[in-house]
Amino acid sequence: MLAFSFPRARVALSAFALLSSFSFIDFVYASPTELPVRRATTCNGSPDLCDRSFGNVTFVGAHDSYAVGVNNLFTNQDYNITQQLNDGIRMLQMQAHNSSGVIHLCHTSCSYYDAGTLETYLTTVKTWLDANPNEVLSLLIVNSDDLAPTNYDTVFKSVGLDTVSYSPSSASLLESDWPTLGTLIDSGTRLVTFMDYEADFTSVPYIIDEFTNIWETAYDVTTSFDCSVNRSNSVTSTSMYLINHFLDTLVLGQPTPDMSELNQTNAVSGTNSLGEQFDLCVSQQGRNPNFMLVDFYEYGGGSVFEVAATANGVTYAPATPIATPLPQGSTTTSSSGSSPTAASLSFSWWSSVGVVIFSAALGAFYIF
Ligand SMILES: *[C@@H]1O[C@H](CO)[C@@H](O)[C@H](O)[C@H]1NC(C)=O
Ligand SMILES: *[C@@H]1O[C@H](CO)[C@@H](O)[C@H](O)[C@H]1NC(C)=O
């Protein structure tokens, strides 16, 4: 008989497998309500958002989230990403560059502004995600040097973010096809990563092509915001969309954040406010924007999060007060007691102007 010729170990193993599968079936069918499946009851701060599709939620994003500092023309945020996330930012946008074979987050070029490696940055993201298990977070990577997604995959794997990343069932999803926040949280895949160019579903499915899933309004706006499709590679009526709501001013002909208008730019209502662009978009597109990218998000005292909360039909009630704008002329971190001298401050600002002049002279300059 064939069965007797099985090695003993294999028979034992098969018996074990059979028993385990019986007990598994028993378990599943005996009490389906007691399955050990995690059910999130709060998602991104609200019980009401658990049953909502990811594609039906409005998130606030930090434009150039890694570019942190004051008195520097190359920075777009006052606070580091941990503070951004604690305050409610749920999309981190970044510009990735190849710096001597290592992926760094730089502004325009790593010789102008280098915020360090993607690996260090993603380690902070991982720490925050681990500490906040009921939050869904998106990343938007600007792949400045057209690196292959496998290069990013290596970094995601090294910090353990590959296993918590969501891989869609196909390279592009309709807005209505996205899973609910509850599903993303329950299945432990709470990180949704988009990349503008070079994404490849067949090689790294969790690095999702941006423009076949999301269209964008214009960026580097220096006048007023509209809601026209500016960049897209999808059927815009059925895909998600992102509004670039940061106002620039020209310094030596180059767009840089208009600091003097920030409170109004980020406001709930009024001329050129986030609320105004939001309303315009709803009237033109018939639905809310999915992502709203802003600079120096804390200007307006939480107004950007209020716009999102209203859009989502929830109340904006931060557990702790959000960060306050750092005075222009202070240092990036308020932890050290010594304040910088006026001379060092103006040096910081003028040195970034110097970089602008230098690069304008080279004729190869573009801030965004
Ligand atoms: C981030 O900023 C907060 C203050 O907003 C500070 O407490 C924290 O140490 C900073 N984290 C890092 C890694 O610098
Ligand atoms: C990254 O840059 C280095 C030179 O600094 C180059 O040798 C390498 O080929 C680049 N990597 C990719 C993937 O483009």
Ligand SMILES: *[C@@H]1O[C@H](CO)[C@@H](O)[C@H](O)[C@H]1NC(C)=O
């Ligand atoms: C996108 O916006 C930029 C201004 O930011 C404009 O120059 C460009 O023509 C726009 N492109 C399209 C396709 O609308």
Ligand SMILES: *[C@@H]1O[C@H](CO)[C@@H](O)[C@H](O)[C@H]1NC(C)=O
């Ligand atoms: C923005 O508003 C804050 C709080 O009201 C205020 O302290 C700050 O001076 C304002 N900044 C600008 C540039 O208007």
Ligand SMILES: *[C@@H]1O[C@H](CO)[C@@H](O)[C@H](O)[C@H]1NC(C)=O
């Ligand atoms: C979510 O669905 C509601 C109801 O259809 C709609 O009003 C809203 O615009 C949607 N939000 C997004 C971000 O699609």
